[in-house]
Amino acid sequence: xxxxxxxxxxxxxxxxxxxxxxxxxxxxxxxxxxxxxxxxxxxxxxxxxxxxxxxxxxxxxxxxxxxxxxxxxxxxxxxxxxxxxxxxxxxxxxxxxxxxxxxxxxxxxxxxxxxxxxxxxxxxxxxxxxxxxxxxxxxxxxxxxxxxxxxxxxxxxxxxxxxxxxxxxxxxxxxxxxxxxxxxxxxxxxxxxxxxxxxxxxxxxxxxxxxxxxxxxxxxxxxxxxxxxxxxxxx
Numbered sequence: 441x442x443x444x445x446x447x448x449x450x451x452x453x454x455x456x457x458x459x460x461x462x463x464x465x466x467x468x469x470x471x472x473x474x475x476x477x478x479x480x481x482x483x484x485x486x487x488x489x490x491x492x493x494x495x496x497x498x499x500x501x502x503x504x505x506x507x508x509x510x511x512x513x514x515x516x517x518x519x520x521x522x523x524x525x526x527x528x529x530x531x532x533x534x535x536x537x538x539x540x541x542x543x544x545x546x547x548x549x550x551x552x553x554x555x556x557x558x559x560x561x562x563x564x565x566x567x568x569x570x571x572x573x574x575x576x577x578x579x580x581x582x583x584x585x586x587x588x589x590x591x592x593x594x595x596x597x598x599x600x601x602x603x604x605x606x607x608x609x610x611x612x613x614x615x616x617x618x619x620x621x622x623x624x625x626x627x628x629x630x631x632x633x634x635x636x637x638x639x640x641x642x643x644x645x646x647x648x649x650x651x652x653x654x655x656x657x658x659x660x661x662x663x664x665x666x667x668x669x670x671x672x673x674x675x
Contacts, residue, residue: 602634
């Protein structure tokens with residue numbers, strides 16, 4: 441008699457990721473509209489932003505109209521050129537839904553109060569900070585199986601200002617930094633200068649959920665190899 445197949449229950453994170461992908465399938469237009477508003481507030485024309493990003497004006501237009509979703513790296517590049525942050529692209533602004541203490545000593549963001557952002561290849565970003573903090577983005581990323589943070593060309597590496605630190609909550613994540621490749625699993629964390637060429641991808645057959653903090657203007661010690669790495673990479 442044939443043995444019954446064993447079904448491995450999916451984690452809460454994996455179930456939430458699948459549900460979010462289905463629920464957020466139509467939010468590309470909202471994301472594009474928010475990016476367009478940020479561009480206009482920055483006083484940049486569509487063509488000027490395209491020039492700074494080294495992509496076509498048509499590509500920028502498609503992102504703003506919701507025809508095309510940006511990748512993780514592309515989104516970070518866009519908000520960087522606009523002098524904005526990742527938290528600015530979420531519906532509801534930087535803190536409209538956050539609970540605040542009577543004395544303003546904290547802000548509290550309940551899960552589900554602000555819709556996550558779905559990017560290229562189904563990568564999901566969910567804001568974790570209740571309000572915008574100076575120079576810091578705090579968010580959760582969910583990478584479906586076999587996906588990358590890179591735009592289009594999976595071989596491209598990202599560089600931007602600041603320092604980032606991430607911890608894997610579930611699944612497996614591959615991070616490449618300046619020639620080194622490391623695999624992170626649940627509980628593993630990594631920190632590196634964002635100015636060093638880096639690439640993040642999920643090369644496994646399961647979704648990966650990770651929490652990230654990006655500090656765009658860190659008060660760093662120049663003698664610390666972590667922060668001097670970027671200067672070595674550019675030299």
